[in-house]
Amino acid sequence: MSPKMLAVHTPEVAEALENGKPVVALESTIITHGMPWPGNRDMALKVEATIREAGAVPATIAVLNGTLRIGLSEAEVTELAQTQDAMKVSRADLAFAIAQGRTGATTVAATMMAAQMAGISVFATGGIGGVHRGAEESFDISADLDELGRTPVIVVCAGAKAILDIEKTLEVLETKGVPVVAYGQDHVPAFWSRDSGLKAPLRLDTPRDIARFELTRRLMGGHGGMLITNPVPTGNEIPRERMEEHITEALMAAEKDNISGKEVTPYLLDKIFHITGGVSLETNIALVLNNARVAAAIAVELSDTAR
Ligand code: PSU
Ligand code: MN
Numbered sequence: 001m002s003p004k005m006l007a008v009h010t011p012e013v014a015e016a017l018e019n020g021k022p023v024v025a026l027e028s029t030i031i032t033h034g035m036p037w038p039g040n041r042d043m044a045l046k047v048e049a050t051i052r053e054a055g056a057v058p059a060t061i062a063v064l065n066g067t068l069r070i071g072l073s074e075a076e077v078t079e080l081a082q083t084q085d086a087m088k089v090s091r092a093d094l095a096f097a098i099a100q101g102r103t104g105a106t107t108v109a110a111t112m113m114a115a116q117m118a119g120i121s122v123f124a125t126g127g128i129g130g131v132h133r134g135a136e137e138s139f140d141i142s143a144d145l146d147e148l149g150r151t152p153v154i155v156v157c158a159g160a161k162a163i164l165d166i167e168k169t170l171e172v173l174e175t176k177g178v179p180v181v182a183y184g185q186d187h188v189p190a191f192w193s194r195d196s197g198l199k200a201p202l203r204l205d206t207p208r209d210i211a212r213f214e215l216t217r218r219l220m221g222g223h224g225g226m227l228i229t230n231p232v233p234t235g236n237e238i239p240r241e242r243m244e245e246h247i248t249e250a251l252m253a254a255e256k257d258n259i260s261g262k263e264v265t266p267y268l269l270d271k272i273f274h275i276t277g278g279v280s281l282e283t284n285i286a287l288v289l290n291n292a293r294v295a296a297a298i299a300v301e302l303s304d305t306a307r
Helices: 011-018 039-053 074-082 091-099 108-118 143-150 166-175 207-220 240-256 261-275 279-306
Strands: 007-009 023-026 057-064 067-070 087-089 104-106 122-124 154-157 180-183 202-204 226-229
Touching: 007 011, 007 108, 011 023, 011 057, 023 039, 023 108, 023 279, 039 057, 039 074, 039 279, 057 074, 057 091, 057 108, 067 091, 067 108, 087 091, 091 104, 091 108, 091 143, 104 108, 108 122, 108 143, 108 154, 122 279, 143 166, 154 279, 166 180, 180 207, 202 207, 207 226, 207 279, 226 279, 240 261, 261 279
Parallel strands: 007 067, 023 057, 023 122, 087 104, 122 154, 154 226, 180 202, 180 226
Antiparallel strands: 057 067, 057 104
């Protein structure tokens, strides 16, 4: 079986890929484990619409009943958004979910794998996984970082969440040779906030510059992923100091409840959603839409330049 036969594309995505049109991959863990219903479905559909408006084709990726799907219909997005027991599928679980006929939502790592198999080079999400606070004890470091080191896909995010140790996350990315680019500013954004207080290793200001950088990397061969960190729009920002208080509260609750492994990120996100009375969700949706726009613009530039 060839890798292409493992995946089923929607006609829209298949046509776009065949004709070299811009395509943007989207993950699905953000739908099943990152946001509550029905905001999760609204977000997923709005992100797709935003990418179409920007002249690219969205491809939401998930495993449905054992089939790796590159692109979902509106009905499938709606159903997945309501699925309570979807697996959270990362690199370690992707083949398992397919072989076992399971339904699962892909993390950044698994979505990058699927995007590469499908020939999609740009991917938009909210936040990536990273090095958790206290990782020197727990060893909790997301497989997303390893994937960025090995799989040549451009990931557009709003930074790593401040529930993580952003400084250590940047160190690991540097070790793995992943370019971390701040989009339009000097500092790395921190998801809900525009500034993590940390200077970004690299800065680029236009989708064209990012496309040029990527094409140069391709000429060198054997490169992995690239991380574009795009700050949340000013009007939707939650200031860093306020976020820090909420995060401390959520982390204490996680420790009290003995949360570990894959449950950590969804648990913290849910806690923060409740602590902020839902404001964190509005911010989350705004930044994902913003990332979708930038990712689509990069995909458009890449397909123009590659022609
Ligand atoms: N960060 C978010 N929302 C999310 C995730 C991260 O703000 O939904 C999800 C992404 O799918 C990411 C995954 O790839 O969590 C990382 O999980 P882990 O730390 O278990 O690798
Ligand atoms: Mn983890």
